[in-house]
Amino acid sequence: xxxxPKRKRMKNDGPFCPACKxxxxxxxxxxxxxxxxxxxxxxxxxxxxxALDYNDTYFTTQYCAxxxxxxxxxxxxxxxxxxxxxxxxxxxxxxxIDPAALRMIDIGSAMGFFLKAAKDKxxxxxxxxxxxxxxxxxxxxxxHINVINAPFDEAGLKGMYDxxxxxxxxxxxxxxxxxxxxxxxSLQTGGIFAFSVPSCFGPLYIFNRDEWAxxxxxxxxxxxxxxxxxxxxxxxxFSRISVxxxxxxxxxxxxxxxxxxxPVKILYTGISRCLSFSDTMEIxxxx
Ligand SMILES: [Zn+2]
Numbered sequence: 001x002x003x004x005p006k007r008k009r010m011k012n013d014g015p016f017c018p019a020c021k022x023x024x025x026x027x028x029x030x031x032x033x034x035x036x037x038x039x040x041x042x043x044x045x046x047x048x049x050x051a052l053d054y055n056d057t058y059f060t061t062q063y064c065a066x067x068x069x070x071x072x073x074x075x076x077x078x079x080x081x082x083x084x085x086x087x088x089x090x091x092x093x094x095x096x097i098d099p100a101a102l103r104m105i106d107i108g109s110a111m112g113f114f115l116k117a118a119k120d121k122x123x124x125x126x127x128x129x130x131x132x133x134x135x136x137x138x139x140x141x142x143x144h145i146n147v148i149n150a151p152f153d154e155a156g157l158k159g160m161y162d163x164x165x166x167x168x169x170x171x172x173x174x175x176x177x178x179x180x181x182x183x184x185x186s187l188q189t190g191g192i193f194a195f196s197v198p199s200c201f202g203p204l205y206i207f208n209r210d211e212w213a214x215x216x217x218x219x220x221x222x223x224x225x226x227x228x229x230x231x232x233x234x235x236x237x238f239s240r241i242s243v244x245x246x247x248x249x250x251x252x253x254x255x256x257x258x259x260x261x262x263p264v265k266i267l268y269t270g271i272s273r274c275l276s277f278s279d280t281m282e283i284x285x286x287x
Contacts, residue, residue, distance in 0.1 A: 015047045018176055018222055019232050032213040041231055044200055044223040049174060052219045056134035059111060071111055072138075082117035088284055089163055089192050090121075092240065099123045102162040107152055107183075108169035112139025119145065123163075129155045152179065157186040166195040168280075171220045177236075184236050187287040193238065194284045196246055201225035202279035226276040229283055238285035245272050246280025 015036060016023050022040035027033050034048040059071040067074060093102075099122035106114050109128025112135070118126045128147040130136040136147040148155040152173070157164070164183050173179045183193055199205075200223040205212045224232065226243040233241050272278055 015045075017041060017043060018045050018174070019043045019228070020177070020235070029209065029213045032216070035213060035216060041235075042225070042228040043232065046216065046218070046221055046223075048218070049221040050218055051172070051174070054131050056132055058132065059135055071135075075113055078113040079117055082114040083121070085114070085165075085194060085282065086117060086121050088242070088244075088282075089165075089194055092192050092242075092284055092286055093162070093190070101125075103160070104163035104165070105129065105157065105161055107164065107166040108172075109136070109139060109147055110167075111135045112143050112145055112147065114165065114167065115139060115145045115147075116143045119143065157182060159186070160188050160191075161186055162188050162191045164191070164193050166193075168196055168198075170195055171197045171222055174221055176222050177232075180233070180236050184238065184287060189287055191287045192284060193233075193287070194282070196280060196282045197222075197224055197229070199223075199225055199246070199276070199278055199281040201227070201275075201277060201281075203277075204279045224281075226281060229281070233283070233285045238287060240286040242284045243276045244282045244284075245276045245278030246282055247278055 015025065017025065017038035017040065020038060020041040020043075022038055024039040025036045026039060027035070028037045028044060029035055034046055035044060036047055037044050063069075063071045063074070071078075090099075102123055103125040104118055104123055104127075106118075106126070106128045109115055109130045110132075112128060112130075115126050115128050116139075126145060128136070128139060128145065129152055130139070130147050130149060131151050133149050136149040139145050139147045152169075164187055166183070170176050170179065180193075187193060198220065200212075205223075229243065230241050
């Protein structure tokens, strides 16, 4: 059931939007006043955001608790998704598609499965940045791919790239606008920025906002929708922006797993594809 609280206007001396720096905002949920909507660019941001200690257990016990298997055991699924994402990137690169000549970096490269897929696709100059020593060591020893084991703020981006990827990374940044600007500045003209983030234009936010707000991660700084992420990237300078649903889950339409007939599922899938209606999204943008 929809639970849409009344908006409460805040004073203009309050928190500023991490995407556009505007001070015009409103709270979106009466029980969670730290979750704020920018009235200028439309993003939702977390005013009490704090980075967590991203230790090695994320890839083992924490991941297992969430998905029923460790990150390493989820290789097949992550690798398959990586190949699909690379296909989309190559389509956007068009004439510049000599993979061996391309320079690519994956920010938040985890255990390196996306980098491994890129290497298998013919990219020779690939590297990663990963805060977890366990994950970066795994990638280096298992796939022989260079990974800088440091937070992005320390590692930075050296030189120019043809492809920069960041899967579920941007939402963790305290200053996402500065990070995306740095990415834009580090891309060759015609280069691709591909990333994924949670989306607030999905069934969880729209139909079950209690759960969305109650489970909102404290280390997530910003929530985009397909509309607001396009606006944000365009303002940074990107063009040819494509947004795809990260997953299509008609069962999330009704909380509690209500039975849905086949036509409703087909309709939902069509709408989700057309509007990128999903709890997560993948974005591909050209400099
Ligand atoms: Zn804003």
